[in-house]
Amino acid sequence: QSALTQPPSASGSPGQSVTISCTGTSSDVGGYNYVSWYQQHPGKAPKLMIYDVSERPSGVPDRFSGSKSGNTASLTVSGLQAEDEADYYCSSYAGSNDLVFGTGTKVTVL
């Protein structure tokens, strides 16, 4: 049950793209197509942005996209906007009804 590894920070200018990685193992990210991504603004509850690696819940802009290769999942935010500045967390199913979250990445819009 070790946390998934994310870079502490990422940044981009408005209109640019930023990609955040999420590295786990074959027991979590690599073993299942059940990776989710959450956005959290300061003092707020997390918001689901991506589930099942690349699916977007209703209402989430298509600027947010997800993918996975082996033990690493990625979240790409295209056309960065000021309101995208937040903390982002990945999460994966880890077998035996367990979940595991990533260490979190702070995205800054320059």
Add this chain to the structure above:
Amino acid sequence: EVQLVESGGGLVQPGGSLRLSCAASGFTFPAHWMSWVRQAPGKGLEWVANIKEDGSVTSYVDSVKGRFAISRDNAENSLYLQMNSLRVDDTAVYYCAKGYAVAARDYWGQGTLVTVSS
């Protein structure tokens, strides 16, 4: 409108107990897995516990096994977390979250703060 409202947080001494509650509304509560997720001050999210729709299956992060118990009352649309033998490192905001698809959580409460300190 889906609503999840946590309560029961507060200040407790190390070794003490606390019971958190989460009142759910706006969706068919008995049809969804539910979870507790916590966030220590200034830190990241940590999954704590899951419970199946009918309460027959539960799972926990290793650090709380044997100390915490997740339960639910589907007749009352409520989720609970009984926390015993609390430690200083259990200090966190505790969120309840609604299950979505296999392993996602699509709605979260506002959280309740648990502070373990002498």
